[in-house]
Amino acid sequence: MNVLAPAHLDRSFTWDAVKARHLLERAGFGLPPSAAQRLASMSLTEAVNALVDYERYPQNMVEPDWLPEIPDPREERKKLAALSAEARQQMRRERQRQEREALLRLQGWWVDRMLCTERPLEEKMTLFWHGHFAVSAQKVRSTRLHYELNQIFRTHATGNFGHLVRAVGKSPAMLEYLDNRLNRKGHPNENWARELFELFTLGIGHYTENDIKEAARAFTGWTARGGSFVYDARQHDDGEKVIFGRVGRFDGDQVIDLVLQQPACAEFICRKLWVFFVSENPNPEAVKELAKTFRDSGYELKPVLRQMFMSRAFYSPEVMGSQVKSPAFFVTNTVGKLGVNPNERMPLVLLAMKAMGQELFVPPNVKGWEGGRAWISTNSLLTRSSFTGYLVAGVSPSFGGEGKARLKTLSSPPPSSASPFASPMMSDTPSMMSQDVLGSSDSMPLRDEDVREFLLALAEDNRSSRQRFRTWFNASEFFAPYESWSVEQVVDTLAAYFLSVPLERSRRNILLEALCEKVARKDKQLLLRDIPEDNRRGMLYLLLSSAEYQLC
Amino acid sequence: MIVNTRLTRREFLKMTGLVTFAATVPQFLVELARASTSRPIPGFRDDKVLVVVHLAGGNDGLNTVVPYVDDAYYRARPTLGIKKENLLKIDDKTGFHASLAPLKALYDKGLVTVVEGVGYPNPNRSHFRSTEIWYTASDSDVFRTTGWIGNYLDQAAASGVQPVAALAVSGERPQAFFGKRGLGVAVANPQRFGWQKGPGGATLDRFKALNNPSSTSSDSVLEYIRHVATDAVVSADIIAEVAKRGRSEAKYSADAFSSNMKTVAQLIGGDLPTRIFFLSFSGFDTHANQAPTQARLLEQFASGMSAFWQDMEAQGNASRVLVLVFSEFGRRVAENASGGTDHGTAEPVFLIGKGLRGGFAGKRPSLTDLDAGDLKFTTDFRSVYATILEAWLGTDSKKVMGRSFPRLPLFQNSQS
Numbered sequence: 019m020n021v022l023a024p025a026h027l028d029r030s031f032t033w034d035a036v037k038a039r040h041l042l043e044r045a046g047f048g049l050p051p052s053a054a055q056r057l058a059s060m061s062l063t064e065a066v067n068a069l070v071d072y073e074r075y076p077q078n079m080v081e082p083d084w085l086p087e088i089p090d091p092r093e094e095r096k097k098l099a100a101l102s103a104e105a106r107q108q109m110r111r112e113r114q115r116q117e118r119e120a121l122l123r124l125q126g127w128w129v130d131r132m133l134c135t136e137r138p139l140e141e142k143m144t145l146f147w148h149g150h151f152a153v154s155a156q157k158v159r160s161t162r163l164h165y166e167l168n169q170i171f172r173t174h175a176t177g178n179f180g181h182l183v184r185a186v187g188k189s190p191a192m193l194e195y196l197d198n199r200l201n202r203k204g205h206p207n208e209n210w211a212r213e214l215f216e217l218f219t220l221g222i223g224h225y226t227e228n229d230i231k232e233a234a235r236a237f238t239g240w241t242a243r244g245g246s247f248v249y250d251a252r253q254h255d256d257g258e259k260v261i262f263g264r265v266g267r268f269d270g271d272q273v274i275d276l277v278l279q280q281p282a283c284a285e286f287i288c289r290k291l292w293v294f295f296v297s298e299n300p301n302p303e304a305v306k307e308l309a310k311t312f313r314d315s316g317y318e319l320k321p322v323l324r325q326m327f328m329s330r331a332f333y334s335p336e337v338m339g340s341q342v343k344s345p346a347f348f349v350t351n352t353v354g355k356l357g358v359n360p361n362e363r364m365p366l367v368l369l370a371m372k373a374m375g376q377e378l379f380v381p382p383n384v385k386g387w388e389g390g391r392a393w394i395s396t397n398s399l400l401t402r403s404s405f406t407g408y409l410v411a412g413v414s415p416s417f418g419g420e421g422k423a424r425l426k427t428l429s430s431p432p433p434s435s436a437s438p439f440a441s442p443m444m445s446d447t448p449s450m451m452s453q454d455v456l457g458s459s460d461s462m463p464l465r466d467e468d469v470r471e472f473l474l475a476l477a478e479d480n481r482s483s484r485q486r487f488r489t490w491f492n493a494s495e496f497f498a499p500y501e502s503w504s505v506e507q508v509v510d511t512l513a514a515y516f517l518s519v520p521l522e523r524s525r526r527n528i529l530l531e532a533l534c535e536k537v538a539r540k541d542k543q544l545l546l547r548d549i550p551e552d553n554r555r556g557m558l559y560l561l562l563s564s565a566e567y568q569l570c
Numbered sequence: 571m572i573v574n575t576r577l578t579r580r581e582f583l584k585m586t587g588l589v590t591f592a593a594t595v596p597q598f599l600v601e602l603a604r605a606s607t608s609r610p611i612p613g614f615r616d617d618k619v620l621v622v623v624h625l626a627g628g629n630d631g632l633n634t635v636v637p638y639v640d641d642a643y644y645r646a647r648p649t650l651g652i653k654k655e656n657l658l659k660i661d662d663k664t665g666f667h668a669s670l671a672p673l674k675a676l677y678d679k680g681l682v683t684v685v686e687g688v689g690y691p692n693p694n695r696s697h698f699r700s701t702e703i704w705y706t707a708s709d710s711d712v713f714r715t716t717g718w719i720g721n722y723l724d725q726a727a728a729s730g731v732q733p734v735a736a737l738a739v740s741g742e743r744p745q746a747f748f749g750k751r752g753l754g755v756a757v758a759n760p761q762r763f764g765w766q767k768g769p770g771g772a773t774l775d776r777f778k779a780l781n782n783p784s785s786t787s788s789d790s791v792l793e794y795i796r797h798v799a800t801d802a803v804v805s806a807d808i809i810a811e812v813a814k815r816g817r818s819e820a821k822y823s824a825d826a827f828s829s830n831m832k833t834v835a836q837l838i839g840g841d842l843p844t845r846i847f848f849l850s851f852s853g854f855d856t857h858a859n860q861a862p863t864q865a866r867l868l869e870q871f872a873s874g875m876s877a878f879w880q881d882m883e884a885q886g887n888a889s890r891v892l893v894l895v896f897s898e899f900g901r902r903v904a905e906n907a908s909g910g911t912d913h914g915t916a917e918p919v920f921l922i923g924k925g926l927r928g929g930f931a932g933k934r935p936s937l938t939d940l941d942a943g944d945l946k947f948t949t950d951f952r953s954v955y956a957t958i959l960e961a962w963l964g965t966d967s968k969k970v971m972g973r974s975f976p977r978l979p980l981f982q983n984s985q986s
Contacts (some may be wrong), residue, residue: 197857197908205907209857212913216696227695227942298791340791373758375741383852385698388742394795395743396733396763396802397757403765403777411768418722528780535771556770563765564794565781 021331026062028330033062040338043518043570044295045069045327046138047347066327070176070320072137082127085162086116088245107338120161125378126364128168129371132350133360135258139323143175144168145346146294148378149386151186151218153195155379163191163245164379179287180278183219187270190242196384199241203255205233213384214277224282225262232259237270278317283313284309288322295326298336298390304331339519342393343570345374347403351561351570352406355516358491370405374398394568404564410491411555457501493551501547505533508546512561519566533557583968606910612843613731618962619887621834621847622719622746623895624704625871627855628697630864631900631917634670635684639663642903642937650860650905664930669868672876680928681879682920683980685954687935689916689947693899697855697913699899700754705746707952707971713754718970719846720749726965727845729751733801734808737837738848746848752788752797754846755805760813761832778803808842809921820880827851828874835881838891845963854897858908871895875922892923892962896951902943916947919954925962925981932978953978 025031039054045247046069048054057065089097098106132141148171155164167189174182186192187210193199196210211234215225240247259268261276268276277283288308292300308322315321326332333469345352353360360367371377375398381387500508509530513521521529533553534544546554561567610616636652637643639662644651653802657665658674661861666674676682692710694700703710707718719736727735736747736754747754757763765777781799788794816836822828827849834847851871858864875893882888900917916935933948940946956967961983968974 106968141845182935197910200858200908202907207857207908207910208912212695222694222699263896269870283831342791342795345850383697392793394743395741396798396800397756397758399795399798400763400765400806401741407766407768407772411772490719522784525780528776532771532773532776550770553770556768556772558774559768560776560780563777563780565792565799569791 020307020565021301022325022329024328025330025333026328031330031333037333037338038065040333040518040570041065041069041327042138043347043351044341045323046142047132047354048351048570049133049138051355055458062328066324067311069139069327070324071438072140072176074179075136075138076222078134078136079131082124082165084120085165086120086160087111088160088162089424090244101312114159117159117161120478121155121164121379122365122368124161124165124168125368126361128378129346129350129360129364129367132346133354140172140175143319144171145344146291147175147182148170149294149381149389150290151192152381152384152386153191153379154381154383158194159190160191160245163189163194166245167191168379176319178325179312179319179549180274183214183274183277184271186218187214187237187274188240188247190245190247193240193242199242201234201238202253203235204236206231206238206255208234210234211237211273214273217385219277219286220280220282221286224286229261232261232268233258233273235260236268236273240270281309281313284312284317288312291322291326294389295323296332297340301331304329339569341570342390342568344387344389344393344397345371345376346378347570348374348402348568349405352409356409356491357496358409366408370401370408373401374405399568402568403563405561406567407559410493410562411559493555497546497554502543503546505544505546505549506529509533509557511557516561517564517566518570521564521566525564525566529557529561532560575838575868579936583937586735611735611845613727613729613735614845617890617966619838619845619891620958620962621891621893622849623893624701624744624848624850625854625867625895625897626697626701626850626852627897628831628899628901628913629854629897629917630856630860630911632783633864633901634667634868635660635686635918636665636667637663637934637937638665640937646937648905649909650911667865668866670872673872676876676879676922677928681924681926682922683926683928684930685919685921685932685949685978686930687916687932687945687948688896688919688951688954689899689945690950690952691947693915693947695899695913695915697898702745704896704898704951705744711851715748717744717746717748719746719848720751720754721970722959722963722965723747723753723845723904724749724751725969726909727751732804732808732843734805734842734844736846736848737842737844739833740848740850744848744850752801755801756869757805757809760765760809760837763802765803774803782896796815809837812837812842814840816842818881819884820877822877823870823873825870825874827870828877831874831878832881835878835885838887839881839885842969856901856910857906857912858910860905860910862960879922889924892921892925892958894952894954894958895920895922901947903937903940903945904943914944915941916945919957921953921965921980923953923962925983927980927982931980949978950975954980957981 025032035058035079039048042048042054042057057068060068098109101109103242132145135141148168151167151171153164155161158164167186168452170182170185170189174185175198182351192210194212195205198210200211201207208230212230215230216222220385235255235257236259239250241250241253242248254269256267258265261268261273262280264276266272289300289305292305292308308325312322331337349367353367368377375393376387500511502524503511509526513526513529532548535553537544537549537553594909616618633644633650633652636657637952638652638654638657652665652667654665656668658668658671659665660677666677673682673951690703690710694703694710702708705717706714708714723731731753733755738744738747738754738756739758740756740758741758743754743756765774767774778800781796783793783796783800785793785795813836816839818832818835818839820835822832830849834849837844837847851867853863853867879888882891896919897917899913901911901914903914905911935945935948937945952971952975955971957977957980959965959967959970960977961981
């Protein structure tokens with residue numbers, strides 16, 4: 019049986035809320051949680067289409083208007099020349115500060131997109147391309163260039179791969195990151211040409227060292243000035259090149275044509291998509307077949323994604339609940355499921371992601387994030403726990419005192435009359451952040467005391483049970499619907515709500531014990547209302563510290 | 571716990587009243603203190619420690635250890651070539667990069683051995699693949715899943731070994747640690763490493779029980795995570811204990827490499843039962859405008875290393891510590907047009923420690939007899955590993971790497 023055969027053709031296949039949640043988690047960030055129910059009420063085909071054909075839903079994007087401008091290089095030189103050495107230094111420092119601040123806002127802006135979008139696949143694919151065409155702010159300092167590249171990823175997220183490669187290759191961010199802006203006739207710089215073949219399109223073994231050297235010559239003249247792509251004909255090496263055995267006076271665009279003609283290209287991208295969306299162990303047959311779809315469609319991504327999300331393999335028991343959550347997923351999904359508004363402490367959310375090993379716009383190197391099991395080390399696992407503990411196990415928020423309330427109340431319940439045309443991904447709560455919370459002065463920029471507080475939390479040693487924080491998770495609201503439930507029901511329901519993997523009985527009983535810690539049973543059925551808030555928080559903290567919770 | 575009952579060397583010095591002026595304590599007394607407290611690291615036969623430093627990105631070896639009498643060097647590097655007068659002269663044909671002054675001070679004491687021309691056949695110029703080759707000690711066309719340090723631990727560690735037998739000062743566990751037994755942990759900052767107890771019933775015991783592995787295998791991802799959770803908890807206990815006692819007296823700069831070396835010094839000083847420490851120091855991929863970048867990185871490297879060594883001396887641990895410094899490759903002999911250098915092949919490897927012969931080992935590659943613009947390697951990196959495995963860690967290198975490699979005369983007691 020073909021693993022890519024549409025799942026619903028199989029009589030034994032049932033489309034249900036668990037599978038719908040799986041789709042929502044893999045193709046997006048599992049948010050809002052209630053969307054799984056809505057997807058389950060559709061057919062499999064409709065549900066997959068709702069995710070893949072997302073253009074029918076509004077993008078709801080607030081474009082940043084706070085990105086520092088890129089100065090015109092000539093003007094800049096003039097300006098600098100007029101300044102004293104000290105003033106120049108001062109100006110440079112000021113620029114760096116502005117860029118750092120803008121980067122932080124951009125990171126928060128993207129996290130908000132992941133949380134609030136009605137087009138989760140668009141953001142998930144944008145994240146995929148960010149890891150694929152990795153560019154780091156450690157080298158490329160202009161935040162505006164990162165935003166522009168991010169928009170290229172979003173525009174072509176599920177579009178045509180050929181168009182995407184070309185747009186990325188001409189993006190000033192990539193031209194700077196892989197040094198092609200310095201690649202000149204007679205003085206080739208191979209960095210971009212090498213990674214184009216090795217990491218972006220073909221993979222090792224499908225080109226020679228000589229192909230790289232020749233391709234580097236073909237890309238001479240692709241450069242950037244003042245934040246825009248420039249083709250500098252004088253710096254272009256127009257000579258004859260031999261690439262993949264073909265001879266010609268190739269230029270950069272033609273090299274990309276040649277690359278796309280290589281059979282290895284479609285397989286390389288499809289394998290990577292499979293690893294990202296389906297399983298750490300790519301199924302060679304599935305990859306081959308997806309690659310055929312990819313080539314037949316002229317490198318259109320949607321047919322590939324649709325085939326993948328419809329396939330029997332995608333819903334197989336080995337695949338469901340077997341993926342390690344990326345920090346971006348872990349953080350957004352946790353925050354979304356707890357109904358917490360991250361904007362109040364966005365810098366902390368970003369810091370936590372960084373500590374877990376994924377700082378947006380700062381991938382570790384040009385290969386992007388390794389992903390899969392590599393997300394989990396002794397260090398990152400404890401950091402994940404620290405973050406959830408911080409979210410759910412701090413003291414209740416206090417609203418008085420410190421002048422302006424730092425903790426805004428959670429959003430009021432959603433208007434129940436959702437438009438019939440609304441995306442199933444329409445959030446249950448009004449957008450948490452899009453109302454330009456970023457612009458509000460008390461969340462940005464990064465507040466030192468918040469960071470210090472958070473670091474102290476992480477440093478807190480085991481013996482100290484003193485709680486230093488106002489949590490911004492509202493436990494009473496969160497648990498309110500369950501007050502009259504039995505403790506067993508509560509544990510089972512929360513486990514099912516938070517975990518994509520069934521929890522073994524013995525482990526579930528540990529959570530139950532934790533919930534009922536020091537509560538006298540007196541031979542009656544314990545209900546949640548008998549349980550003090552600390553126990554509820556503690557149980558939730560444990561649940562979110564389980565190995566099961568790391569998976570989706 | 572084992573560590574609780576052990577005196578650190580520092581505590582011994584303190585007891586014997588030698589600590590107050592550690593710097594002025596005669597070396598023989600420090601050695602004496604060391605000898606009297608010396609006991610094997612749990613799981614191993616002796617107390618030797620190896621610190622592995624990866625200069626990630628491909629350090630330009632030619633501008634690190636400079637053959638300043640070779641005209642070919644200046645011909646290949648008309649702008650990047652470092653003039654003789656700007657070098658730290660080592661001998662009549664070699665100079666260190668000026669940023670390496672603190673390292674040269676160690677060199678002058680005979681503590682540093684430079685192995686030249688280290689590489690491997692059919693070099694791969696991809697960072698990732700070449701790093702993988704160095705981490706797994708494989709041939710260039712062989713893909714291995716386990717690392718050389720993981721293999722070593724699988725092979726050599728006896729009962730009593732702790733997961734912290736190998737420790738990477740990092741958020742990530744390097745592939746070099748991958749092995750069947752899953753030993754080796756990642757710790758970014760020992761000061762904040764541990765599972766924090768929560769309110770109500772969220773106790774550490776429950777966290778452990780909740781994540782207790784059901785089997786010894788880590789085949790499924792779920793079981794893998796449970797093993798990691800267990801290692802984390804076990805290691806956190808030990809590290810918390812050690813971090814409290816481990817001190818460092820030397821002055822370190824604020825950069826990441828120096829502070830990571832300081833962490834290692836503190837953990838060694840506190841007697842963490844660790845055989846191998848691992849650090850990755852990145853930023854060496856200098857395709858453009860190399861000179862200032864490399865100068866800054868080498869300066870951080872040398873000063874961090876020098877402070878670390880001062881600590882080792884003050885702790886009385888210098889004789890039990892060996893440092894290995896490598897990069898996944900060197901860089902192209904000729905400079906490029908962007909004031910940088912592209913990915914290359916062979917490079918000098920540094921070893922720092924007391925039992926070494928010091929000076930230069932291996933053979934300097936020719937700058938004119940090149941392979942497509944790159945140096946031809948003269949020493950296989952696995953010969954360096956083999957020598958360390960046998961002479962320093964006392965194990966059969968063939969069992970670790972699956973093959974024998976010629977040993978190098980790097981150590982004072984070595985025969986060849």
